[in-house]
Amino acid sequence: MKATYRVLAMLIAAGVVLQAMFIALAWFTAIKDMDDGLVIDKNYDGNIGHTLHGQTGMMVIPILALLLLIVSFFAHLAGGVKWAAIVLGLVVLQIALAFVSFGVPAVGALHGLNAFAVLGTAAYAGRRAAVQMKVPEATMAPGAGVTP
Numbered sequence: 001m002k003a004t005y006r007v008l009a010m011l012i013a014a015g016v017v018l019q020a021m022f023i024a025l026a027w028f029t030a031i032k033d034m035d036d037g038l039v040i041d042k043n044y045d046g047n048i049g050h051t052l053h054g055q056t057g058m059m060v061i062p063i064l065a066l067l068l069l070i071v072s073f074f075a076h077l078a079g080g081v082k083w084a085a086i087v088l089g090l091v092v093l094q095i096a097l098a099f100v101s102f103g104v105p106a107v108g109a110l111h112g113l114n115a116f117a118v119l120g121t122a123a124y125a126g127r128r129a130a131v132q133m134k135v136p137e138a139t140m141a142p143g144a145g146v147t148p
Contacts, residue, residue, distance in 0.1 A: 001075040002133045005084075008068040009126030012087060015061045016119040022056060025049035058095065061118075065091040068125070077132050083125035090118045 026049025033047070034040060046054075065088040072084035094114050101108035 001071055002077060002129055005068065005071050005075040005077060005080060006126045006129035006133065008064055008071060009084075009087070009122045009129060012061055012064050012068065012091075012122035013119050013126065015056055015064065016115055016122070019053055019056055019061070019115065022049050022053035026053055057098065062091055062095065068122075075129070077129050079128060080125070083121065083128065087118065087122050087125060090114060090121055094118055 026047055029047045029049055030038075030040060065084075069081070069084040069088050072080040094111065097107055097111040097114055101111050
């Protein structure tokens with residue numbers, strides 16, 4: 001379960017990197033399309049970059065964050081539940097900031113900033129799991145990890 005925790009945490013971090021790539025693709029494609037004569041108005045549905053950014057941010061990353069929290073209860077990592085809960089909380093905040101940003105575009109800056117928090121926290125949680133996986137049981141305190 002420790003390995004599963006680590007993989008989920010790193011997938012969340014990688015998902016945030018993909019999100020940055022998708023939104024860059026979306027807006028550079030939109031700019032190119034406008035240069036080619038496309039009019040972006042209320043009927044514009046976006047392009048593949050917008051779709052990928054929306055689906056990854058609204059489905060993939062939240063599901064991974066929820067799975068990380070569930071796995072954290074079984075992984076027996078020191079601080080594992082705490083860091084998984086923080087990651088999930090930041091993901092929920094990220095979604096809330098996205099919705100608020102449509103009405104108050106300046107909040108979009110916080111959406112971008114919070115993405116760094118999700119990335120850093122998920123990577124930190126994954127790294128903590130990797131380090132704890134490498135600690136041999138012989139170096140643990142007597143009785144640690146042993147249930148009577």
